[in-house]
Amino acid sequence: MNNAKDYFCSMETPVNIYINEKPLVIAGLQQHLSPEFVNAATLFSPSDEETAQTIRLLDKGELPMAVLRSPNPETVLAQVKSHFTEFVAAGGLITNATGEVLLMFRRGKWDMPKGKLDDGETLEQCALRExxxxxxxxxxxxxxxxxxxxxxxxxxxxxxxxxxxxxRMYFTGTELTIPQIEEDIMDIQWIRPDNLGKYMQYSYQNIVDVVVKAGYKL
Incomplete structure (x- = not known):
C-alpha cells in the first residue's frame, strides 16, 4: 500500500507550489514568509473559485506569484490539489565521499533523480529505485x-x-554514473558545493528549494 500520506501528521508550511515556475504559497495567518513574498497578491481564506482563478492567472503568466493565507492551511492545500491530478514521487539529493552533489541534465535543466511512486512501494523504496x-x-x-x-x-x-x-542519500561505491537516456537524461555530473549556485540558475525552483533546505548556500 502506498503510504505517502502517513509521513506527516500535519503539513510542512509554508508550502510553495510551482505553477510554470511561478510560486503559489500556502501559509497560516501569522506565518512568516520570505521577503520576496511581501508584496505578492494575497488572499485570505480563499473560496474555491478564488483559488481556481489564482491558479489560472499563474498558469498564464499573468501573476508572478501569489499567497493564500488561512487559519487552516491544510484545507487550502486540499482545495488547490482538487484542481489537479496528484502524482506522488520520491527522489534524492546524493553526495559522494568528497561531498560533491549529483546533478543530472535533463530537458534543458539541471535536475536531481526522482520518480513516481509505484503501487506497493514505500517512499524510501521508490527514492532508491529511481x-x-x-x-x-x-x-x-x-x-x-x-x-x-x-x-x-x-x-x-x-x-x-x-x-x-x-x-538525503550517500554514494558509497566506485561505479560510474550511467544516464538513463530513455528518461531524457543527457549528462550526470558531481558538483562541488561552492559551484552549486551556478548550476541552480539553470534548474527548477523546486530543486533550488531542496538544495537550500539541505543546508547549501547559493
Missing part, C-alpha cells in the same frame, strides 16, 4: 527526509501536480 534507474548507481545509502516539493506540469489532457519527497 536513483538507481536514472543514474546507474547501486551503492547508495538512504539518509533522512529533507523536504517535500510540489510542482505542476501538463501531461496530455491532465493537469498534474507532482508531490515529491526528497531524501
Amino acid at each position: 536513483v538507481q534507474e536514472e543514474t546507474g548507481l547501486r551503492n547508495v545509502r538512504l539518509g533522512h527526509l529533507i523536504t517535500e516539493t510540489y510542482h505542476y506540469y501538463p501531461l496530455k489532457e491532465k493537469k498534474v501536480l507532482k508531490h515529491s519527497y526528497w531524501y
Whole structure:
C-alpha cells in the first residue's frame, strides 16, 4: 500500500507550489514568509473559485506569484490539489565521499533523480529505485527526509501536480554514473558545493528549494 500520506501528521508550511515556475504559497495567518513574498497578491481564506482563478492567472503568466493565507492551511492545500491530478514521487539529493552533489541534465535543466511512486512501494523504496534507474548507481545509502516539493506540469489532457519527497542519500561505491537516456537524461555530473549556485540558475525552483533546505548556500 502506498503510504505517502502517513509521513506527516500535519503539513510542512509554508508550502510553495510551482505553477510554470511561478510560486503559489500556502501559509497560516501569522506565518512568516520570505521577503520576496511581501508584496505578492494575497488572499485570505480563499473560496474555491478564488483559488481556481489564482491558479489560472499563474498558469498564464499573468501573476508572478501569489499567497493564500488561512487559519487552516491544510484545507487550502486540499482545495488547490482538487484542481489537479496528484502524482506522488520520491527522489534524492546524493553526495559522494568528497561531498560533491549529483546533478543530472535533463530537458534543458539541471535536475536531481526522482520518480513516481509505484503501487506497493514505500517512499524510501521508490527514492532508491529511481536513483538507481536514472543514474546507474547501486551503492547508495538512504539518509533522512529533507523536504517535500510540489510542482505542476501538463501531461496530455491532465493537469498534474507532482508531490515529491526528497531524501538525503550517500554514494558509497566506485561505479560510474550511467544516464538513463530513455528518461531524457543527457549528462550526470558531481558538483562541488561552492559551484552549486551556478548550476541552480539553470534548474527548477523546486530543486533550488531542496538544495537550500539541505543546508547549501547559493
